[in-house]
Amino acid sequence: MAGSQDTVSESQNVGTGAERDWQTRLEVFSKSDFARSFPYWFIPFSIMGLGVYGGIGYNTLISLTDYEGFNEGPDFSPGNLDLEMYVQTVNDPWVWTTGKNTFVLLIVFTTVTMVLGLFLAVMLDRGIRYKEKIQTVYLLPMALSFVVTAQFWLWMYNVNNGLINLLLGAVGLGPYNWIGDPSLVLGAVIFALIWQFSGYAMVVFLAGLQSIPDDQFEAAQVDGASVLRTYWRVIIPQLKSSSVSAAVVLVIFALKAFTFLFSMFGQYRVPKGTDILATLMVREAFKLQNWAYAAAIATILLLMALAVIAPYLHYQHKQGSL
Amino acid sequence: MANLTLSGTTKIFDDGGEDIVAVNDLDLDIEDGEFVVLVGPSGCGKSTTLRMVAGLDTPTSGTISIGDEPIQNKRPQERDIAMVFQSYALYPHMTVRENMSFGLEESTDMDDDEIRETVEDAAETLGITELLDRKPGALSGGQQQRVALGRAIVRNPEVFLLDEPLSNLDAKLRAQMRTELQQLQNDLGVTTVYVTHDQTEAMTMGDRIAILDGGELQQLGTPMQCYHEPANVFVAGFLGEPAMNFFNLERDGDLLVSDAFRYELPSEIATAVDGKTDVTLGVRPESVEITDEVDESEHNLIPATVDVVEPHGDENAVHLRLGDSDQANLTVMVDGMRYLASGQDVGVRFPPDAIHLFDGATGEALHNRELTNVEQVEEIGTAQSA
Numbered sequence: 146m147a148g149s150q151d152t153v154s155e156s157q158n159v160g161t162g163a164e165r166d167w168q169t170r171l172e173v174f175s176k177s178d179f180a181r182s183f184p185y186w187f188i189p190f191s192i193m194g195l196g197v198y199g200g201i202g203y204n205t206l207i208s209l210t211d212y213e214g215f216n217e218g219p220d221f222s223p224g225n226l227d228l229e230m231y232v233q234t235v236n237d238p239w240v241w242t243t244g245k246n247t248f249v250l251l252i253v254f255t256t257v258t259m260v261l262g263l264f265l266a267v268m269l270d271r272g273i274r275y276k277e278k279i280q281t282v283y284l285l286p287m288a289l290s291f292v293v294t295a296q297f298w299l300w301m302y303n304v305n306n307g308l309i310n311l312l313l314g315a316v317g318l319g320p321y322n323w324i325g326d327p328s329l330v331l332g333a334v335i336f337a338l339i340w341q342f343s344g345y346a347m348v349v350f351l352a353g354l355q356s357i358p359d360d361q362f363e364a365a366q367v368d369g370a371s372v373l374r375t376y377w378r379v380i381i382p383q384l385k386s387s388s389v390s391a392a393v394v395l396v397i398f399a400l401k402a403f404t405f406l407f408s409m410f411g412q413y414r415v416p417k418g419t420d421i422l423a424t425l426m427v428r429e430a431f432k433l434q435n436w437a438y439a440a441a442i443a444t445i446l447l448l449m450a451l452a453v454i455a456p457y458l459h460y461q462h463k464q465g466s467l
Numbered sequence: 468m469a470n471l472t473l474s475g476t477t478k479i480f481d482d483g484g485e486d487i488v489a490v491n492d493l494d495l496d497i498e499d500g501e502f503v504v505l506v507g508p509s510g511c512g513k514s515t516t517l518r519m520v521a522g523l524d525t526p527t528s529g530t531i532s533i534g535d536e537p538i539q540n541k542r543p544q545e546r547d548i549a550m551v552f553q554s555y556a557l558y559p560h561m562t563v564r565e566n567m568s569f570g571l572e573e574s575t576d577m578d579d580d581e582i583r584e585t586v587e588d589a590a591e592t593l594g595i596t597e598l599l600d601r602k603p604g605a606l607s608g609g610q611q612q613r614v615a616l617g618r619a620i621v622r623n624p625e626v627f628l629l630d631e632p633l634s635n636l637d638a639k640l641r642a643q644m645r646t647e648l649q650q651l652q653n654d655l656g657v658t659t660v661y662v663t664h665d666q667t668e669a670m671t672m673g674d675r676i677a678i679l680d681g682g683e684l685q686q687l688g689t690p691m692q693c694y695h696e697p698a699n700v701f702v703a704g705f706l707g708e709p710a711m712n713f714f715n716l717e718r719d720g721d722l723l724v725s726d727a728f729r730y731e732l733p734s735e736i737a738t739a740v741d742g743k744t745d746v747t748l749g750v751r752p753e754s755v756e757i758t759d760e761v762d763e764s765e766h767n768l769i770p771a772t773v774d775v776v777e778p779h780g781d782e783n784a785v786h787l788r789l790g791d792s793d794q795a796n797l798t799v800m801v802d803g804m805r806y807l808a809s810g811q812d813v814g815v816r817f818p819p820d821a822i823h824l825f826d827g828a829t830g831e832a833l834h835n836r837e838l839t840n841v842e843q844v845e846e847i848g849t850a851q852s853a
Contacts, residue, residue, distance in 0.1 A: 360556035363523050368618075369544040369574025378569070382560045 201447065208440035215434060230441035239425065240442065247421040247449070250335055251399045258339050258395055259388065262346020267376060269347070270354040280351070283344035295408035298337040299324070327418035334419050338405060342398060346391045353387030354380070386464075389457055396453045400446065403427065422446050469534035469625045471497040471520065471658055476529035476539075478515050478682075489515040491682040492529070497675075500656045502649070504673035506663055507705070512682035513662045517628050520660060521550050533625050544574060549619035550628040553635070555611050557603040563590075563614050564599040570622045589621040592651070609640050616648075620655060627652070627659040633668065645672055666706050670694065678702050695838060700830035703749050703823055709784055709798045712755070714748045715827055723748060727790030728769040733819045739834035745827025754821035754836070755799040757785065757807070761814040771797065773811045778803065787815065 174180055209226040212219035234240045265283060286294060301308050302323035313319040323333040357380060365375040403423035406415045413428040422442055430439035478490040490512040497503045505513040518524040520531055522543035531539045538546050549570070557566050567586045571577055577585070590596045593613045603611055612632065619627060632648075633641045649672050652659050663669055669676045670690045678685040678693060678701070686698040690706075697703035703711045716723035716730070721737040723730045723746060730748065732740070740746050761770050774795040777784040781803045786795035797815065801807065824834040 358554065358556070360552045360554055361558065363521075363543075364550070364552060364556035364558070365569075365573075366523065366543045367521055367548065367550045368570035368622075370569070371544070371573075374573060379558055383558075385560070 204440045204443050207437055208444050210437050212437040212440075213435050219436070230437050231444075233438060234441050234445065239420075240422070240445075242417075243420045243422050243425045244445075246331060246419060247400070247423070247446075249331060250338075250402060250421060251396060251453075254335050254338050254342075254399045255392060255395045257335075258342045258346050259391060261339065261343040262348075262391065263350050263381070263384075263388075265343065265347040266350035266354055269351055280348070283347050285344065286341040287345045289341070291404045292408040294337065294341050295405050298333075298340075299409055301337075302333055324416065327416060330416045330418040334402070334406065334409070338399070338402065342395060346395065349387050349391040349394075350384060353384045357383055389460055393454060393457045397450065400450055400453075422449075469658060470499045470501075471495075471626050471660065472530075472532045473516070473520070474530050474532075476516070476519060476526050476531060478512070478519060478524060479527045488682050490519070490526075493679075493682075493684055495677060495684070495687065497658060497660065499658055502652050502659045502661065502672065502674045504661045504663060504669040504676045505679060506666060506669035506676055507679035507685075509664060510681075511679040513664075513679050514630060515682075516679070517550075517630055517660060517662045520626065521548055521628050522546050547625040548628055549622040549624040549626075551615045551619050551630065551632045553631040555603075555615040555635075557611060557614055557618070559603055562600050562602055563595065563606075563617075566603070566614060567599075567618050567621050570618060574622070586617075586621055589617050592620070592654075593617050608636055609644070612636060612644065616651070620651070620657075624657065627655075627657045629659065629661045631663055632661075634663070634665070648672065666708065670706065678705060680705075696832070696835045697823065698832055700747055700749070700825045700832075703825070703832070707751060709752050709800070711749045711751050711823070712797050713825075714796075716746050716748055718744055718746050727792055727796070730769070730817065731767055736819060736822070736824070736834055740824055743826055743833065746833070747825040747827050747830070748817070749823035749825060750817045750821060751836075752784070752798045752800040754818060755797070756816040756818065757787075757799055757801060758814040758816065759811075761812055765814070767819075768814045768816055771813055771815045773807050773809055773813060775809060776807055783807070787813070789815070 206221065206226075207219055208230050209228065210219045210221065211225065211229065269279060289297075302310075304310060304320055304322045304325065307323070309323065310320040313321070321329060323329050361379055361383070362375060365379045370378065400423065402421060406419060406421070406424055407413070407427075410416070413424060413432050415424050423446060426439050426442040426446065429435045429442060473493050473495040476490060476493045476495075477488070480487045480489055493512075493516060495503070495516075505516060507513050515524060519526050519539070522538070522541060526539050529539070530537050533546065533548075558569065561569065564586055567589065568582050571582045571585060587596065587599070590599055593616060595610065595613050595617060598606060598610055598614065603614065606614065612635070615632065619629075629648075633644050636644060645668060661668075661672060669678075673690060675687060675689055676693055677687045680701050685705075686693050686702045688696075693702055694706050697706070700713065704713065714723075714725055714727075716725045718724075718740055721732045721734060723732060758768070762768060763770075769789055771787040771789050773785060774788050775786045777786070782800050783803055783805065785799045785801055785807055787797045787799060788795055789797055799815065807813070820837040822834075823832065823836055825832055
């Protein structure tokens with residue numbers, strides 16, 4: 146700043162062409178929107194940047210060290226930074242198992258929730274009576290805390306006196322050990338999550354459906370399409386932006402399923418069948434103090450989230466909203 | 468191709484326990500290949516009628532038949548009709564080609580090649596070949612309108628239904644599309660029902676027009692018949708721009724009397740109003756004669772004052788006050804070169820052969836204007852429908 150002030154005073158005295166140019170540029174810059182709005186956006190930007198991007202950067206840095214245990218802080222000396230932790234994760238079968246569980250949870254939960262939500266929305270849009278009440282009934286689980294729904298489903302899945310087994314018992318099935326059986330537990334967790342989120346998907350789709358004018362249905366009807374074909378070929382393709390926004394939110398919730406699992410099992414070690422990257426990461430960090438290793442898993446999780454969100458950003462960009 | 472018959476068609480909507488009669492006992496017989504315009508003010512039941520023919524609304528009672536086959540209980544898919552919507556209702560996510568193919572794919576068992584050929588033929592007819600691979604969002608209003616037409620004609624339906632298809636276009640394009648649509652209908656020879664609230668469209672496009680009001684058919688006839696021989700006050704007032712002038716008068720022998728003026732009927736016309744005391748006199752703005760001289764002694768010459776003159780270029784609309792009325796109550800069209808000043812005192816004449824008389828109570832026509840030859844009107848009508 147001092148330098149530039151000097152330039153300004155000098156140019157007043159001497160006033161060569163180049164210095165005048167510099168002066169006018171500075172003047173233009175100081176009057177530009179960028180400079181004038183600087184105090185307003187810089188403060189929130191720096192707070193947010195420190196919290197989010199600073200956090201991500203620090204996490205990435207830690208993942209490059211060998212930091213573990215309680216005794217000393219991470220060693221950031223350049224010789225100590227390498228990708229060893231990432232090599233370890235790739236070679237760790239447990240990472241692959243939890244990665245696979247994460248992937249299954251992501252795909253099955255998102256797909257089924259969307260299809261169910263779409264189905265419910267179409268049903269409501271077809272004019273079932275008491276629409277508002279039904280809408281609330283489906284949206285209610287969304288309003289409940291993970292802690293509540295997790296506990297609630299834990300009771301539902303209870304092998305001896307859970308409601309699910311009682312109902313299945315009535316038709317001569319079971320009892321199944323929903324939580325204890327490693328081959329069932331992931332399905333049980335996914336089902337509970339679907340129960341909680343299908344109402345959300347429904348509301349998003351219903352809003353999309355109701356923005357489609359009646360004459361689209363009528364035109365398709367006159368064109369000779371059946372109700373099913375009308376939805377399949379005319380209506381559902383027009384729900385593209387609803388689908389994308391519902392999918393992004395659901396995927397993010399799937400990646401954050403840690404909260405639900407932690408609430409359900411009350412500890413970092415969850416049943417093997419439902420162990421996901423997020424639970425593994427927390428366990429490595431806060432139970433085993435493998436800080437660097439956990440940071441590497443966190444980075445993998447972040448990359449997965451980015452990969453999922455990238456098509457959405459691309460779509461938004463193409464639509465001109467980014 | 469087939470004729471379309473509505474008989475006793477009634478539609479009653481239930482609005483929270485209260486019955487609203489949208490269409491009341493409508494009888495319409497539309498011949499094969501005919502272009503019929505349903506016209507009337509908003510809420511007259513014209514769109515509901517069209518929707519019942521399309522199958523989007525079900526009649527409460529009565530029948531609708533295409534050919535000899537009653538269709539009122541069939542679903543729209545099974546009716547062999549095509550419809551153009553006011554909003555066009557193009558499918559936004561499909562290209563023009565897909566929009567036009569959709570109906571063929573859903574309602575016929577044509578193979579892909581046949582569909583492509585049919586769509587391309589129709590596109591050529593409408594001059595939209597170069598738009599085939601665009602999406603509706605990238606088209607102008609006029610182009611979307613053509614695509615909507617194309618989507619309908621590609622189906623080659625028995626009956627073609629158009630619901631105010633031109634109302635979203637600007638005035639110039641509308642006039643152009645009016646001509647084009649007529650031409651197209653003529654070429655295709657498809658029975659067509661066209662709904663509009665615009666009397667110009669009705670007058671210029673239809674072989675016959677059906678004028679509806681309050682869910683009831685007021686008159687069905689050629690545009691010329693409806694214009695020159697209106698069945699009642701409503702039809703007389705609805706057709707024509709500016710509208711016909713009406714005066715509510717009391718009859719005293721051969722004399723029609725109001726506060727503003729008195730008008731003596733020729734005895735051959737006076738017989739038409741025998742037994743009526745309240746009579747509505749109607750006269751079209753272009754039929755009234757204006758004289759600059761006010762000769763008080765002249766028979767049936769009514770003194771008037773010029774209120775406002777609206778120049779239209781080729782002609783002027785003159786708004787006049789009759790007697791001591793404080794607002795304009797007579798509109799007259801005069802030649803565009805004729806100069807009349809606001810405030811000028813003039814005399815007006817209602818030529819006896821140009822007046823219409825309506826029952827003051829029911830609005831029914833008692834006497835319509837004389838044309839030099841009534842058959843001429845009929846001829847104009849038939850020449851149009853041929």
